[in-house]
Amino acid sequence: MKNCLKICLLALFAVFAANFGYGQNEITITHEITVLGNTKPIPVSLDGFSGEVADVLKFDLYVQGFSFVAPEAAQYQISGSNSGNVTGSVTDKLAKKVILSNAYTGTNLRRQAHAFANDIVFAITGKKGIGLTKIAFKAQQPDGTGEIYVSDFDGHNPQAVTHDNAIVSAPSWVPGRLALYYNSYKLENPDIFYGDLSTGQRRVVARYGGSNFSPAASPDGSRVAMILSKDGRPDVYVCNADGSNLKRLTTGVEDSSPCWSPEGRWICFATKIAGRRLLAKVSAEGGEVQVIHTTGAPNPTEPDWSPDGKWIAFTSQTSEFDICVMPADGSASPTVLVAGEDPSWSPNSRTLVFNHSVSHRQTLSVLDVFTKQVKDVGRIAGSDSEPAWRKDLNF
Amino acid sequence: MKTTLIYSLAFAVAVTMAATGCRHKATPITPMHAGMTPPPPTEPMPPTLPPGPTFTGETPIGGIPMGGQELYQDMVQDRAALAAYTIHFAYDSSVIRKSEQASLQSVAQALAADSNTKLLVEGNCDERGTEEYNRSLGERRALAAREALAKLGVDPMRVFTRSYGKDKPVDPGHDEAAWQKNRHDDFVLLHPKPGS
Numbered sequence: 001m002k003n004c005l006k007i008c009l010l011a012l013f014a015v016f017a018a019n020f021g022y023g024q025n026e027i028t029i030t031h032e033i034t035v036l037g038n039t040k041p042i043p044v045s046l047d048g049f050s051g052e053v054a055d056v057l058k059f060d061l062y063v064q065g066f067s068f069v070a071p072e073a074a075q076y077q078i079s080g081s082n083s084g085n086v087t088g089s090v091t092d093k094l095a096k097k098v099i100l101s102n103a104y105t106g107t108n109l110r111r112q113a114h115a116f117a118n119d120i121v122f123a124i125t126g127k128k129g130i131g132l133t134k135i136a137f138k139a140q141q142p143d144g145t146g147e148i149y150v151s152d153f154d155g156h157n158p159q160a161v162t163h164d165n166a167i168v169s170a171p172s173w174v175p176g177r178l179a180l181y182y183n184s185y186k187l188e189n190p191d192i193f194y195g196d197l198s199t200g201q202r203r204v205v206a207r208y209g210g211s212n213f214s215p216a217a218s219p220d221g222s223r224v225a226m227i228l229s230k231d232g233r234p235d236v237y238v239c240n241a242d243g244s245n246l247k248r249l250t251t252g253v254e255d256s257s258p259c260w261s262p263e264g265r266w267i268c269f270a271t272k273i274a275g276r277r278l279l280a281k282v283s284a285e286g287g288e289v290q291v292i293h294t295t296g297a298p299n300p301t302e303p304d305w306s307p308d309g310k311w312i313a314f315t316s317q318t319s320e321f322d323i324c325v326m327p328a329d330g331s332a333s334p335t336v337l338v339a340g341e342d343p344s345w346s347p348n349s350r351t352l353v354f355n356h357s358v359s360h361r362q363t364l365s366v367l368d369v370f371t372k373q374v375k376d377v378g379r380i381a382g383s384d385s386e387p388a389w390r391k392d393l394n395f
Numbered sequence: 396m397k398t399t400l401i402y403s404l405a406f407a408v409a410v411t412m413a414a415t416g417c418r419h420k421a422t423p424i425t426p427m428h429a430g431m432t433p434p435p436p437t438e439p440m441p442p443t444l445p446p447g448p449t450f451t452g453e454t455p456i457g458g459i460p461m462g463g464q465e466l467y468q469d470m471v472q473d474r475a476a477l478a479a480y481t482i483h484f485a486y487d488s489s490v491i492r493k494s495e496q497a498s499l500q501s502v503a504q505a506l507a508a509d510s511n512t513k514l515l516v517e518g519n520c521d522e523r524g525t526e527e528y529n530r531s532l533g534e535r536r537a538l539a540a541r542e543a544l545a546k547l548g549v550d551p552m553r554v555f556t557r558s559y560g561k562d563k564p565v566d567p568g569h570d571e572a573a574w575q576k577n578r579h580d581d582f583v584l585l586h587p588k589p590g591s
Contacts, residue, residue: 087422106427115425132430144562150433161433167562170527178431183530189464189557190530197433209461211534211558214527227531229556232458232538234531256531270528301528315525341525360522360569386526 036325036335039370041067042124045074053082053113059154060117060131062373063351063366066124076124086112090123099123110156130346134390135353136161136171136180137364139381146382148182150197153346153353153389155364155377161197162186172224173390174217174241180388181205181215181224192226194241205243216258216267217241219391223284225249225258225267236269238284249282250289257302260284261328262309268292270301270314279303279314297324297334302342306349307391313343313352313369323354325369338367338374344389353377355385458538459551467513467555470585477502477514477582482540484578487524489535491543499540502582503547513553513585516540520561521574533558540580 044066049057057078058068071077076099080088086109090100100123104112114131121129133153139160140146148171151158162168164186171182178197183190190211195202206212210229217224218238225238231248236258239246254272261268266281271289273280277299279292294300297316304313305328316322316334321341326334340356352369355362362385367374480498482491491499506512518537520529537556545551566573 101422103422103424104427105424107429108427111427111430115427119425134431140562142567144559144564152430157430159433167559169530169560169562178433188468197431200433207464209463209466210538210556211530213530213558227527227534229458229461229534229538229558230463231460232542234534234538234558254531254535257525257527301525317525321525342527 036369037337037372039065041065041371041373042076043067043069043074044076044078045069045071046078047071048079048081049086049088049113050082053086053109056110056113056131056154057117057120059375060114060129061120063368063375064117064121064125064129065350065368065371065373067371067373076120078120080116082109082113085109086116088116088120090120114152127348127350128393130348130351130393133347133393135344135364135387136173136182136390137355137380137384137387138168138171138182140167140362140383140385142383148180148184148195149381149384150180151380153366153377155380158380160381161195170214170386171388172215172217173388173392174221175219175391176221181217181226183213183215192224194224205241206237206239206246214257216260218260218284219262219264223264225260225284227256227258236267236282238267247286249284249286252280252289259304261305262307266305268303268305268312270303277301279312292326292330294324294326295333297322297326297336300324304344304352306345307347308349310349311345311369313345315341315343321356323352323367325352337369337372338365340365340367342386343367344387345391346389347391347393353387353389355387459542459545461541461555462552464555466552467515467585469588470513471588472515473584473586474581476584477505480582482580483575484536484580486521486574486578487532489518489532489539491539496543499543500547502540503544503549505584506544506549506553511587513555514544514549515583515585516554516556517581517583518556518558519563519565519577519579519581520559521577522561522564522569523574524561526560526562530558530560533560536578536580540582 077091085105087103092099117131118129135153136150138146139149146168147160148162148168149158164184167185169183171180180195190213192206192212192215193202194205208230214227215224227234228237235255236250237248252271256270258267258269267284268281271280279300280289282289299317300314302315311325312328313325316324323337323340323343324334340354343352343354352367355364361383363379364377364384364387480501482495482498516537518533520533541554564577566576
């Protein structure tokens, strides 16, 4: 039996040795070690694409942990063409084999390129790509008024989904639906609305006395957390999707910006306890508030829990704002990644969209938390901030 | 033993073939579908306003409850009457400074002079601080004035709050002079609608 195992292993080794072509020294093997901010990108070469298609492929792959190198240094060779439609293939240079070959038809070259980028990411990493995902954000004019927008994750195809000509803020996608919660001063007071993007209809969710803001849809879409001041303090409340069954969860001193854990059990928020600004969590059913220590990242606000449950991203404030990520179980201190505010996780828990200041106006940016590769999406419709990444992978 | 070897080799070959892929097949084609195109939003339905609580005279833990928006939404806003009594705050603070007490007393007197009036307190912040944090901070500044007015004898059920966070700066500058001006509460006197 022992011999049998040995022979099996030998046979498999022979096969793998043949496939992976040991001895090709010019190619650096990059293992995917996911260390926050310190992971080496996967080197790929790109040929045969031009214009918008090449731009889309480069953007999508860069913010998902790939780097572009000369063909001789690439671990994977990505080839193809965009004459008429996008066609492309991926060759594993070590294994000397084609691991993806596909063609795309329909809609436009941009969407085809995003779909090809998704297939490349899946072929190489086994993880679903973010090429066809959407974000929502607020776009503010110099007078403070603005509108809620949705766009592709890279900022293309922006569309206003409000026409309020009022202060708006904090869009939050309702998982599984084409719908958003957001805050608008359309009726003068800061109130919370639910907007159905497939019908254009909306309704008031919270319009109590005082301020109503920072809505966050629960992962199953059945509830919404928010900040209300109707009882005399800005505290965390939760209610059903239609606004019913309102429950106050906290009576903290300085509570703000609630978010949900992906299984819907916890609500994480920013607060102040014993004079220190902290992150904390409370059961969505109510109960004791538990501190989440963010040692080394002072004044945390705007937490966002990753869809895979592993991480909490947030903004730390010193003299400037920084995007930080820490394990959600508190097993390690936060890692400070780049300057910026209000991070929101991609559906695959690898990339963040956030905003940062350029000449006192906000611009959206996309960050791969493992390689720390970051790209601005460019200014879209004013001062663009408070991005929310739609967690559903396919639109 | 022999059988196991054959199986293992067969498995190895299968793995190789699966990993290599069959190169003689035609390239698969993925047809694309258009993404979503949201229609323009329709106007919001007439909002239903929940009834507000009533103040019992005690300050409960977590603040003094506030009346609903229906109690003042039809009132006439007078922004000029109390403009002189705008109060300012220290950086990242909602503590009312002693220097602002005289302004609060003037506001309290104005409310005492006409029991038909109500008050809207608008809290504001400078640009330092994240957006939703500042929305909470602005609300805390407005609520701090409301509590201080309650201590001066004003019925808190006549006082309503609203936060603009850092979205409505008085001074668009990016220096301490501008920030000082932007950390403030405005007091808006509310008169009954004529004829009501």
